[in-house]
Amino acid sequence: MAVNPVIETRGLTLQVRDAAVVGDISVRFQAGELVMLVGPNGAGKSTLLRMLAGQQQPSRGGLLFAGRSSRSMRRDEWARHITYVPQLSALSFPLSVEEVVSLGGMAHGRSVVALRQQVQEALRLWEIDYLARRDVRLLSGGEQQRCQLARSWVQVQQEGSALWLLDEPLSALDLRHQQQCMARVRELTAAGKTVVMVVHDLNLARRHADRVVLMGCGRVVADGAATEVLTARQVADTFRLDIELDGDYLRWR
Known part of the structure; x- marks a missing residue:
């Protein structure tokens, strides 16, 4: 079929x-x-x-x-199905890493408890839990990239989200975290999600x-x-x- x-x-x-x-x-x-x-x-x-x-x-x-x-x-309906991480996604607002990652679940109406659990899991999986209270503006390029990937990972986990779009997600990552990113991608495709990513x-x-x-x-x-x-x-x-x-x-x- x-x-x-x-x-x-x-x-x-x-x-x-x-x-x-x-x-x-x-x-x-x-x-x-x-x-x-x-x-x-x-x-x-x-x-x-x-x-x-x-x-x-x-x-x-x-x-x-x-x-x-x-x-x-509607635009918000389309956005619930599709998660997008642009090539340049550094933030200029005084938010903590944990607050940024939490943004990934805001549009999907998760309970506070469920969202917090998912955010904590994302911080751990992307190895940025030690940065949770840090101002995102003070991170290195690679740390900011992992923060944005963790945020989008939370979003793509939500019900109805089917497509993860990544524009050069590996460009700022070291070899360890490139491997980590590819492992997360494979977990999502195994769960039936679609991933489209730009690579060089x-x-x-x-x-x-x-x-x-x-x-x-x-x-x-x-x-x-x-x-x-x-x-x-x-x-x-x-x-x-x-x-x-x-x-x-x-x-x-």
Whole structure:
């Protein structure tokens, strides 16, 4: 039996003046899969995530959630289904780490006791419990990233939340916490959630992604299994690099 897509884009286009930042994107994201978006800078990866999150409206095309058009849904209703962590999400307000993480459950009407338990679990899982009382503005870049990931982890755990959108979530993390983030992602996909994340590490995508969407110049170049999409020839053509495949490892020459 075919699995219905959690979210689907049909001809999604964002036109800015005479140029298409993203042009004619039609992709499906299925329940329980990890999809990684890869491509050169300016390929449209972050723009696509913002449109999926409802943060940016397309010029043309549409979005469907479980077969229902986004145009028929209120913005707050769409937001309850989709959790989004942008590339730059540092806060300028004097909030503690625990308060920021708590924001992840505010829109879902959880009881105070249930939310507090989930927040404490998130602080522990993302290893920021020792920072709980710290002003978020005083954290390092990696600590701020883990704080935002913990907040969004609380949100995506809520009933009805189905899609976790992550824009370069590993960029500020050390190796230990990158591994930790990927473990949390796999736990969520195993529970039936869908995760779409932007990454620049193509070898990480080859190892971990269920599917890879390769983008270039605002369009989908290829969409499929990582080993089929991230071939030496296709990566070389898209990134304009001299590259070879050494076993399962892409190597720049």
